Amino acid sequence: MIKTLIHEMEHAVTIGTPDQRAAMLRRITALFTDHAVALGESGIEPFDAIILHLARNVEAAARSALAEEIADIANAPRRVVRDLAFDPQITVAGPVLARSVRLDEDDLLRIVREAGPLHLDAVSRRRTLSERITDILVTRAATQAVRRIAGNETAHLSSTGFGTLVDLAGKDPVLRAVLDLRRSIPELRRIETPPLSPASPGGVDLEEKAIVALVVQGRVDDALAAIARIAGVPTEMASQAHRNPDLDPLLFLLRASDLGWGTLKHLIQARSGRRLSPEDMRGTFEAFQALSVATARRSVRFTASKGRTKAA
Template identity: 30%
Template sequence: MTVARSLIPGLDEIISHGDPERRAEAARRIAALFLQGAATFRSEHVDLFDGILSGLVPYTEIAARAELAERLSVIANAPRALVGQLAREDEISIAGPLLRRSPVVDEQALVEIARAKGQGHLLAMSERPRLSCDLTDVILRRGDRDVVRRAAGNTGALFSEPGYATLIRRAGHDAVLTLAVGQRDDLSASQLKELLSGTIDVIRRRLLEVAKPGRQSAIKQAMNDISALSERVESRRDFAPAQRTILALHHAGDLNESALLGFAKAHRYEESVAALAAMSGLKIATLDRLMSGDRHDPIMIVGKRVGLDWASIRALILLRLGPNRVPAPADMESARVNFSRLMPSTAERMVGFWRTRESA
């Protein structure tokens, strides 16, 4: 540190009583000195730089701190206190590089930051080469859609059992997340089947297309197991009485959204499916299969296609879940938002696709 003091006369005075401009200039010069010789400094030298820079760097401009953070993020012996200070800044251009890759930011600090900071910080740390279960638990609990997708696609991330349960639940409303989770090598066979049982056939087949060859056999097995289960479920349902009821309503001119809503609220599954089939032009077997999973997407797609209101969609979701299951308020709100954003043209294409599959 004698070198630093010789380069910057009066350094002690600047640190103690200097104005912000002088402190910023001193910080710039000392940081440059550290970066130049970081590879050769012993730990005691790094500690000396750390003590001085931690007091000076806050007086530099945002752009200067962001540049310094970027350069420090790849240095294994970067000043620990300074890195921790920068990684906790609210400005993501400063904290981001360190949260993404700095080996100096330890696990405890990462978890602390994940609990306190916003989505930009969570997104940055979700890109780290390694993520522990403790950290991903926090990321999944607080992260938005983009954060969770990024973490799920990170091959260096580890997830706890509750973490995977959260991923699978959130994937029920997010096809992109389903594809990311389904490609993970550490996903067990039972978790894979649970994931795919909550998605529609077109997404399952897309996952099969994009997965690595070594993962495809497990996906095929899960799809076969789900198909066999769906066939057994369909064989236990008798839609004939429901079809007669719906046909009578149709002839009387009373087959409409109000009638469908009444069937759904009364938990009359067969009548609801038969009514929705008649209104959409899809086969009963197709709708029954689409509604047997854990995803809300098919109901929202068909509902958007025939012009249903959210109240009817909500009733159909509750019908599919059964009288003894209540969805989390956050899940239902997510479904409502997704339904409002769903474009009629997109719904038209999907229903057309299902009709084509029926004909084939």
């Protein structure tokens, strides 16, 4: 069968029309996909050679269709995938760059070092990315791709790569929000990197860094006492806000203290009980940003004064 296919392929490539070559490519690709599950590497090799030869002799539309067809096949022909990945046309390269597991790491590295923004965007959509890849992407990719990487928990970040994201987040509130919701952070950055605050782009003061450090160390009561001092309210009020099932008291207290979203997020994560879903956390972030410091202070002062009156 393979000899017959090779003969038909050579005929199509040599004297066939573009439509005939494209039809031949579709026929052989369909034959491969029908049997791919049962094929080992030795069985894939003949298809690799035939499909590659045909794919190099068809128009872009046929190559695009081929890329879509094989991008999700776990044992797709390696040389074909590589050839498509390096195609300058994003409609051809995009599907395999974004989805194929048959691309070698070294090929991906070359692409992210040399390719344009559309190809980088496609790579950023991969389910899993190594630190070597993300280190380059966060410096070369467009804003949307960088945000996507920051929000992808299986896109591994080195300490250097995460530091680059933190620097970029100083001018990008959406990226700040995405980073604040990220669970996997390089260990070296957990202490070195200040929490990201929408209220103070680019960093926070030393006192807030100390509060976050207390929370990270498990000394939540000490952190709440420090926050109460900043807000000018009794320590018990801060403790009650942290224990309250409703997040509003804690949100208002942090906003009134002019502390950042990162600090609030750490305190939320330190609460006992059900953890917030990513959707709920995003909703809380949006509420935090929408609340002005002045409004929060008026509310906290009123609540504190009511508490003092009741105690008296």
